[in-house]
Amino acid sequence: MRGVLTGPANQAAVRRRNLSLVLRTVAARGQISRAAVATEVKLTKATVSTLVEELLTAGLLVELGVTRPGTVGRPGLALGLNDHGLAGLGAEVGVDHLAACAVDLRGQTRARVEIDSRNRGRAPEQVMTDLAALVRATEAEVRAAGLTPAGLTVAVPGLVAPDHGTVERVPNLGWFCVSAADLLRRALLTPGTPAAEGAAPTEGTPPGSAAELPIRMENEANLGALAELWLGGHPSLGDFVHVSAEIGVGSALVIGGQLFRGARGFAGELGHVPVHPEGPPCSCGARGCLERYAGEEAVLRAAGIDPARAAIDHPGPAGRMRLLAKLAEDGDPRVQRALNGAGSALGIALSGAVNLLDPQSVVLGGALADLAPWLLPALDRELHLRVTDRQWRPECLAVSSLGRxxxxxxxxxxxxxxxxxDPPV
Amino acid sequence: MRGVLTGPANQAAVRRRNLSLVLRTVAARGQISRAAVATEVKLTKATVSTLVEELLTAGLLVELGVTRPGTVGRPGLALGLNDHGLAGLGAEVGVDHLAACAVDLRGQTRARVEIDSRNRGRAPEQVMTDLAALVRATEAEVRAAGLTPAGLTVAVPGLVAPDHGTVERVPNLGWFCVSAADLLRRALLTPGTPAAEGAAPTEGTPPGSAAELPIRMENEANLGALAELWLGGHPSLGDFVHVSAEIGVGSALVIGGQLFRGARGFAGELGHVPVHPEGPPCSCGARGCLERYAGEEAVLRAAGIDPARAAIDHPGPAGRMRLLAKLAEDGDPRVQRALNGAGSALGIALSGAVNLLDPQSVVLGGALADLAPWLLPALDRELHLRVTDRQWRPECLAVSSLGRxxxxxxxxxxxxxxxxxDPPV
Structure with missing residues (x-):
């Protein structure tokens, strides 16, 4: 039962909501006059002007000059998001790489750094020390360009606790119940050396500044799905299943334009949906999970490639996925068969998901996007065969343009x- | 992007929302004073008094007299929902039965009638003529008790179009794209004879009155899940998967206390989740669907019982399910093995659903509730084995007390x- 918004106690809530409404309207339009904002959000011009003043003062909006001719009504001063204001910092812990980047309020990428890093079995403290160096380098770059970081979110290939500070499980890294946000904050407080060759130098970075930001850990599959929703360029992507893979196979569900997390935040574990219930044992303790057919190691073995050998010969992020794509492109029949088998297993698991959830579409993202040409035929065939209550249309299966x-x-x-x-004004 | 509630255009919307808020508060408390309502909904006493007057005038609320002693503050006149006001009519088309019932605003069942009826392969017009007789009988009974029907919802064991008037598919009845609501309305307009022996007589029913009500068709699994949410007596049943079976196997997802319908309204088709992808062909065109292991016909065959013979010897709603329960209780090893197999298949399909959706619980409803003692051990075993990202706790698996x-x-x-x-005031 929802409460009613009444009384002075909620004036502040109404104001914050209206500030967000104005800001999101400008974000959606790129540039727009105050009058046009007022029409769109159905508030008076006077109210919108007051809100805009606050957003200008806070450095979230800027005046862009007179709006383009050709628009209806008198020309007005156009507003836009300030691309020299706040920045969002992102970072990523992969099994074989570390990365950081920064985007401005307009969504433009302003800095990006990535290094190879064999993180499997390394102590989380060490990994976070290296990641802190990348975050500091990224932060220094955007600060030099006049931007101010507003927060930091870190993608991890495993389960994150509801507090978004603790990483509950990343079996592929050997992490269990790691206070990752705290470790990263501590590492950011300690002036470090560059993590590894290839990392940008950290000289000149004011130590400690990123350490004071809100740090949030999040499952990489969830973030991949949100990126698809925000940046993928799909029309009306309301409900979809986003499948991604690095070493394991993950997925995320977006329902009504929102990430669906489940009761404990563990939703989306497509990799452990049973495909052949009596199949080979999985690292999770069950048998015949999707990961045993479509995970990197399983596909390499099916293609006759030794995973340990391949890890040495083809290191780095998605090194083996690129190897597989290369061999498949060259016509290697074993690799093509292996990818066909992975596509078929993905199709079996996804047809269960589609029958249960009836999403508008399924998006193949992450490293799987690179392998799409060899996965899609079998994947599509299984969906056609097994999704029968409604007509399965091939256009419901999309390949992410963002990929990894x-x-x-x-x-x-x-x-x-x-x-x-929730604009900070 | 949600709009802001401002201006006179939305006064009416705010009033309707507050009327609902007051009504739902009285519904939740059973009996409650105006002052207590005001405290609970955070509106002024004057506003609540005005809203209450409207609801009293509309016959939705009644004065119950002085509130019980022992409550805090001065005794006030208690309000309650009017159990001689509006009634909800429900009806059900099963493969082997037809039923109708009426409940009052307090949720008390005021009339109920059910007849055996072999509906498989019958023309939808005939089935709706028989159902109309039951609806008219139910309506006459509640009208005689002083209640006025507010609407009619019909449960069907198949897929319903988003307009809630057309039944898209009920393979077990042989219905495809049937304008079921229109057929029922037409049948209600035609004074009929009792559908079959056992139906209440329709004499004295004013013909045509139920025909003027809003008629809504709905999938039976969805309604079973909503009944569980509203009446099941589970504490905090926010997100759950409700599994039910009659002839087929269905399920419904409740997320955040709301039915999750999916992009086209087809969510919840657990019966066609692949369990053994290379298994026997299913009526849907795929292979190895859950229904081929846990559907009525599959379980009968696995138990060495001829489904056609059993349909004759054990007719009526859930006649075969009762037969299976009886034989299992008597220790028939083939039947016990068959039910164990069905429980295992349910567990495999549900562990996929739990890994994907991370629900708070799984509820076994419908006819499956009667078979729970023989299904649960294998079902629970599979969930334990295959739900590994979080600890699967047996108390997350509940058996519906509402059953069929x-x-x-x-x-x-x-x-x-x-x-x-949305109170009609």
Missing amino acids: NGPLLGAAHSVIHAVLD | NGPLLGAAHSVIHAVLD
Whole structure:
């Protein structure tokens, strides 16, 4: 039962909501006059002017000059989001890489750094020390350009606790119940050396500043799905299942334009949906999970490639995925068969998900996007065969244009969306 | 982007929302004074008094006399929902039965009638003629008790179009794209004879009155889940998967206390989640769907019982399910093995659903509730084995106390909930 918004206690809530409404309207239009904002949000011009003044003062909006001719009514001063104001910092811990980036309020990427890093089995403290160096370098770059970081979100390939500070499980890193946000904050407080060759130098970075930001850990599949929602360029992507893979297979559900997290925040574990219930044992303790057919290691083995050997010969983020794509493109029949099998397993698991959830679409993201040409035929065939209550249309299956960049972009953009939802004025 | 509630255009919307808020507060408390309502909904006493007057005049609320001693503050006149006011009519089309019932605003069942009826392969017109007789009988009974029907919802074991008038598919009845609401309305306009022996007589029913009500078709699994949410007596049942079966296997998802329908209204098709992808062909065109292991026909065959023979020997709603329960209770090893297999298949499909959706609980409803003692051990075993990201706790698996009554009760109660959500004043 929802409460009614009445009384002076809620004036502040109404004001904050209206500030967000104005800011989001400007964000959606790119540039727009005060009068046009007032028409769109159905508030008086006077109210909108007051709100706009606050947003200008807070450095969230800027005046862009006279609006373009051709628009209806008298020309007015156009408003736009300030691309020299707040920035969202994003970071990513992968099994084989670390990355950080920054985006401005207009969603433009302003800095990006990525390094190879074999994180499997490393102590979380070490990983976070290296990640802190990348975050500091990114922060220094955007500060030099006149921007101020508003927050930091970190993508991790595992389950995050509802507090968004603790990482509950990343089996592929060997992390269990790690206070990751605290570790990263501590590392940011300690002036460090560059994490590894390839990292930008940290000289000149004011130590400690990123450490004072809100730090939020988030599952990479969730962030990949949000990036797809915000940046994927799909029309009306209301309800969709976003599938991604690095070493494991993950997914995220977006329902009504919102991430669906489930009762404990563990929704989206497509990788452990049973595909062949009596199949080979999975690292999770069950048998025949999707990950045993469509995870990186399973596909490599099916293609006759030794995963340990391949990890050495083809290191770095998605190194093996690129190897598989290369071999498939060259016509290697074993690799093509292996990818066909992975596509079929994905199709079986996804047809269950589609029958249960009836999403508008399924989006193949992450490293899977690179392998789409060899996965899609079998995947589509299974969906056609098994989704029978409604007609399964191939256009309901989309391939992400963001691919492996999704989680990192989603991390940085989630900070911007938090600013747009609740403007700090 | 949500709009702001401002200006005179929205005064009416605010008033309707507050009327609903008051009505729902009285519904939740049973009896409560105006002052206590005001405290609870955070509106002034004067505003609440005005709203209450409107609801009294509309016959939705009644004065119950002085509130019980022992409550804080001065005794006030207690308000309650009027159990001689509006009634919700519910009806159900099963493969082997037809039913209708009526509930009052307090949720008390005031009339109920059910008949055996072999509906498989019958023309929808005939079925609706028989159902109309039951609806008229139910309506006559509640009108005689001084109640006025507010609407009629009909539970059907298949997919309903988003307009809630057309039944898209009921393979078990042989119905495809049937304008069921129109057929029922036409049948209600035609004074009929009792549908079959066992139906209440229709003499004295004013023909045509139920025909003027809003008629809404709804999937039985959805209504079963809503009944569980409203009447099941579970504490904090926010997100759950409700599994039910008659001839087929269905399910419904309740997320955040709301039915989750999916993009086209087809969510919840658990019966066609693949369990053994290379398994036997299913009527839907796929292979190895859950229904091929846990549907009535599949369980009968696995138990060595001829489904066609059993349909003759054990007719009526859930006749075969009762037979299976009886044989299992008597220790028949084949039947016990068959039910164990069905429980295992349910567990495999549900562990996929739990991994994807992370619900608070899974509720076994419909006819499955009667078979729970023999299904649960294997079902629970599969969930334990396959839900590994979080600890699967047996108390997350509940058996419905409503069982086969869920969909019919859910149908009638959905009319009452529509009244509480938007009071007709």
